[in-house]
Amino acid sequence: METDMVTNSRAEVLRRVRAATGGTSDGAAAWIGWNGIAREYRRKGTRExxxxxxxxxxxxxxxxxxxxxxxxxxxxxxxxxxxxxxxxxxxxxxxxxxxxxxxxxxxxxxxxxxxxxxxxxxxxxxxxxxxxxxxxxxxxxxxxxxxxxxxxxxxxxxxxxxxxxxxxxxxxxxxxxxxxxxxxxxxxxxxxxxxxxxxxxxxxxxxxxxxxxxxxxxxxxxxxxxx
Amino acid sequence: MRVLERLGHTVEFPRGQTCCGQMHYNTGYQAEAMPLLERFVAQFRGAEAVVVPSSSCVAMMRDHYPKMAVAIGRAELIAEVDALLPRVFEFSEFLTKRLGLEDVGAYYPHRVTYHASCHGLRNLLLGDGPMRLLKAVRGIDLVELQGLEQCCGFGGTFAVKNADVSSAMLAEKTTAVLNTKAEACTACDNSCLMHIQGALHRQRTGVKTVHLAEILAGEDGVGR
Amino acid sequence: MSRGGLDPKTAPTFPMAAKAMLGDAQLRKNVRHATDVIQGKRARVVGEMPDWQELREAGKQIRRHTMEYLDFYLEEFEANCTRAGGVVHWARDAEEARRIVVELVKASGSDEVIKIKSMTTEEIQLNPALEAAGIHPYETDLAELIIQLGEDRPSHIVVPALHKNRQEIREIFQREMNLPELGDRPQDLADAARMFLREKFLRVKTAVSGANFLIAETGGVCVVESEGNGRMCLTLPETLITIAGIDKVLPRFQDLEVMLQLLPRSATGERMNPYNSIWTGVDAASADDGLRDGPGVFHVVLMDNARTEILADEEGRQTLNCIRCGACQNACPVYRQTGGHAYGSVYAGPIGAILTPQLQEMHHAQSLPYASSLCGACYEVCPVKINIPEVLIHLRNKVVKQNTAGVAGLFDVEAGAMKAMAMIFRSERRFRATQRLGRMAERPLVRKDERGQGWIGWLPGLLGGWTQARDLEEMPKETFRDWWERRGRDGN
The missing domain is CATH 3.40.50.10420 (NagB/RpiA/CoA transferase-like)
Structure with missing residues (x-):
């Protein structure tokens, strides 16, 4: 019963997340989205x-x-x-x-x-x-x-x-x-x-x-x- | 009016205009603000430039009108808002950014301090534009206000709903104003000025508030 | 030793609570001093960064992206953390989270826990639940220790005891640590805390922490702190239980390069806070040879507690981007007047004004969205560019919709006035008529001042707040509109 409860909580939280964001996320889409994040800050230093x-x-x-x-x-x-x-x-x-x-x-x-x-x-x-x-x-x-x-x-x-x-x-x-x-x-x-x-x-x-x-x-x- | 006319512009005042809807929108009555957007567009769609003497009204239009138009959902309204907004200017912004002016030929022989209204400072990014206009005024004795970027505590219905906190914020602002020994406190927003004026009068300080436009409209009678 | 938590369900409205705080001159002085100092430090180290705005933009985009793919990243975190030897639990709400933690502590065989400062554990009021189960929690962050020993409540996300000055802290330590001779230099007080807690760090076998970031890519957890109490809790005990909102996840390890620049500079005005700990599951080395690095048992509790409600609200969603730096609190002119307690929640200030009502699914804390003059100082300093004023307005709209729904709405005075005004503004004729009416209506209230100018010093009902400290100038005899028309007629 304890296990059921645990499993249910996991499923329920994920269900709520998906209901809020409009469905199950696709890993490939996440990958593409992450790569599209603008990173225009300094990555390399410039000092000698x-x-x-x-x-x-x-x-x-x-x-x-x-x-x-x-x-x-x-x-x-x-x-x-x-x-x-x-x-x-x-x-x-x-x-x-x-x-x-x-x-x-x-x-x-x-x-x-x-x-x-x-x-x-x-x-x-x-x-x-x-x-x-x-x-x-x-x-x-x-x-x-x-x-x-x-x-x-x-x-x-x-x-x-x-x-x-x-x-x-x-x-x-x-x-x-x-x-x-x-x-x-x-x-x-x-x-x-x-x-x-x-x-x-x-x-x-x-x-x-x-x-x-x-x-x-x-x-x-x-x-x-x-x- | 006088400043703009002095600079050679033709000024019209569409009589049908009322309110931009900021108070309603910011207090949570967004549905009530929608018709006011439509009214604004109808009144001003023909203007070459719309000059608004209150920074928070301009901030309301720039920050919220586009998405309000989308919410109303009429394509031609969305297009009209998009077309009209770039022509809407706050008064000092019109002078410094659109006309590229600093000296508008004003004369105002008084000690003055300037309060940077929040919406002008943070939403419209007026920066030091108003200060540059003031510095060019002949005869003015301009003193910097301590904490000039701090909110005066008006915030529309905030001043009523959270009167105690608002009063505490206002007390700091008026103390700063009085510390400058200025005769007048100016700003680009009438609501802040009404708020500050309310306390300065209650305390019988004799210090008045004047809109930036009133200072820039000042003339020495010599004529130019 | 239990203390009353900050519970939005039972807290007084903001204006009422704020009024009480405004009367406490010492508290206001302490809050003002602390927020001034942090703001000054922040401005200096933010000013050093030529790419601060680019970092903020990246921070915003990382957080927004994470929310968009939250289910994916949560599952990825779970899989990687589990692979590294951690045990992941899920909690739907505060009640379930408390139950899980209490059971895990009991299972660890300890009746005491050492705790790292965690706003999440404050949010769910974990300490009273632990105490009710016979487990003693020791807060180990200096500020949280001050709060716990003083039976007080946190008033700031980063510096929870900023409302106390050194004399007040000394009194608490003298009494609770039995140190009658203790001085009031900050160094003396910190030394006393070191002595008091060291024995607990070496003895207590179970720790509870929050998390600043969960890293989906590696299953790692990151905790940012200053004193080393965090490292003690993360490293010395045998069992570590970390509780984190589901919003705390970051996609990849590399994303820390943005967050670890934004967070310290915004939170404490440091280029980097003294200690950042990143760990992943449990160390594979055996405990027997004594070389295992850190706890042998590690649990993570992923808690929803209404965060998915916020996620579902398109306009409110950006609230979840928050990385809990507290910069908005330091910058907020309202918070700076009242301190944190007036907000009736562990999340005070501008972020609290938007987060708390949403965590309550808008059923409580309805006065908080109005606890702002919308000056925008919070948005300006937010390291992940949460447009707090925009969310405040959005929540006000929700409050109005709730309050004006159904029959009760018909009798809402404010709503009635607002609707009437909107009606007036929709027509020039009504607008002018109202201006005339206003002049007549205000007449009994107007008093002439020494210059002969009319002023209103008292207003009735809802508007009475205005005239507490301010006068209102009477309406002009001739409106701008009238003047404009006369000028047109006179050809002037």
Whole structure:
């Protein structure tokens, strides 16, 4: 009986939709109609490369993210410096994070160095106990100051970039696009993956429209841009 | 009238004209507005240009007459509406867009502020046309109105049906007008002006409202 | 902890409710401040976009196209979501939606849920239904938390607690979180919310969310938020139940490139809000190795609740294009005076004035279509170009038709007056006669002012609202028509 009810609701809602729109839709007609939508907005950026990167930096900073530029050889060193400055002790990293991004000669935790914990299934409570997380990113969008994370090697599960209070994200310059449509085009192929757009640290303006950095997600955000 | 005649146009006033039907249409009495559309077409079909001193009336015609004609369903009426509407202009629009004028030779030695009526601003896209006309008036002391694009709260039957909210909106508008220390507030729509005038008079402010046409009709007696 | 919902069936008429709000100086100040700030931010980031109008046009066309082929896209979404491990449910109305969610929560084995801000769950008054079933809902959006703890009601689609200032929020938190020392800096209040909710995020195993977009092509769901509470609810629990109106579907993943530009800039005046989550069904990885990303059980409830009624109305249909950004509320001079509660519905402001009566199939909330001066500010800022004034007029016509139908209509004072006026306007003779009559009729009401000009300071009956705050100038002795004719005769 329960099943009947469920089936009936589905049939009834679809019947109402079809009665309202004048019959059952034809997939081919929908396809043609969709292709006919006027998309006269900017699809591709027009800025030169240097300016795109500068724009990304500007937009990230505008939303309280810190940005550091390094060459690919300098990532490990930069990570060591940033983490020392932030004073974090335990960092979680996803499976598949490039080893070259980790500090070359870091002190063992017993000697006061940063401990890197690989996420091999940490519980939410365990994640709550680490100081920060370090990941890569699929791409970044200059115009909006956004980087995009997906459930893939090097970026990890969504919870890891959410529960710890600090996020250090490494973005490669070649993964920076200028506009949102360029980003969606790149993401299309893997559209089924869990995907998170991050633009600055978590924030709220619910109290008198005052922007407050950091509510539930990471309150502190650094971005390393590999150029 | 005087402005248009001064500019060398022949002005006629078809006596059979009454109302465009906006109040009925916007309040939900669309059936009652239909005959008024037909009346409008019958009265004005012969005109080279129809100049209307109220932006909301023009907005009513442009936004709703075509589909009203379709609803009435007579092919010749639809065609007549289509043919007539491009010749219908709001007063300031006629001067700036159709005639390409800014200086119409007016003289008005008073401190004036301008309220951008909603329909003129958003439906007719008059933009800064009225301001350009005003700036060209000799002797005028034009002061910008804070929040000039904010609705005065008239909205036809809104002022009666939601009198409290309407009054609150109006209070903001009159405060802004008084802050300019202007002697007169002008606009391209008589209904807004009647509304603003109502409060300015109730508060015994001594500030009056004048239609843009009245300012542009002003002359210094020297003649030109 | 239950709170009175906003129920259009029992709410007072807009003019009555608005009058009460207009008397609350603090509320009006809070609303004015908040809407001013958002409008300023929106104007700045919209101004950055050289192609804003093209984006709006694309947004409108995408939404219109979706409605045209809604059955196709709903079935496509269902098939793709199911393939990805989600379970799709259909609800005809609010009652059925509530029942489905309550049963799903019970089946998850939890007697508490964490909730993402969702106007759809407010629309169907889900929280009282959960509580009645012994399930405690925790609102996790800061504003919704303020509303829930304060036993208040949301007054804005995007910023539901914008009618409260920091002192009022502090009082609520001090009392409900037992933090007598709490300060009133926004940062202090946000920190308190973080502390209060973190324990719930880590503990509660079932979450309820709304959805900003359902993607037919992939079966994915998109939720747009700022604080990270959304991500917590979408990611940490074992069971996730998403409830969405059938209007929330988008044809393809690519369509997000338009919506994710329009929505954040219109809603909060940000280039992109801090977090957008897109997920599709459940992660295939096993829970046993601990590497599964997100909940293992995912349900979507697709709810009609009168949306098909709106769909069937050709002129009202564009209402369904709404992406709930709230820009029309911030821009509306009426909303800015009264705040959201006066609208008697979770959907306040211009969009509420058209959406609420239609969701009630025009049986309730009949005063809402008149809660607008038709100034058009809402249409101007709408990211998907819903012509709200046009729909308002359309709904007014429906209201008039309902009210004037049958015998009762014969006694409707307003309708009688309107019909009489229409009759007068149809004839020049009657028009002139009425002008003369008007001058006679108004005579007892006219008082001369110090300049000798006649004014009316009091009007009877329906027209009395006018003379609350305004005078009406007496009709001129000589009408324009008379002057014109005399001028013609005198050859002047």
């Amino acid at each position: 490369r240097k300016k795109v990167l500068a724009l990304l930096e500007d937009r990230l900073r505008d939303y309280d993210g810190r940005v550091v530029r390094v060459t690919s050889e300098g990532v490990g060193q930069s990570v060591a410096e940033i983490l020392a400055e932030r004073g974090v002790r335990r960092m979680v990293v996803p499976v598949g994070l490039p080893v070259g991004w980790l500090p070359v000669s870091w002190m063992p935790p017993s000697a006061g160095g940063v401990e890197f914990v690989v996420d091999e299934g940490l519980s939410s409570h365990e994640l709550d106990g680490v100081d920060g997380v370090m990941t890569g990113a699929t791409l970044a969008i200059a115009e909006t100051g956004t980087f995009v994370l997906q459930s893939v090697a090097g970026q990890g599960r969504r919870a890891t970039t959410l529960v710890p209070d600090y996020h250090l994200c490494v973005v490669k310059a070649e993964d920076v696009v200028e506009t949102v449509p360029e980003a969606m085009e790149r993401l299309q192929e893997m559209a089924g993956l869990a995907t998170t757009f991050v633009s600055g640290p978590s924030a709220t303006a619910d109290i008198e429209m005052t922007r407050i950095k950091g509510v539930h997600g990471p309150r502190f955000l650094d971005v390393i841009l590999i150029v």
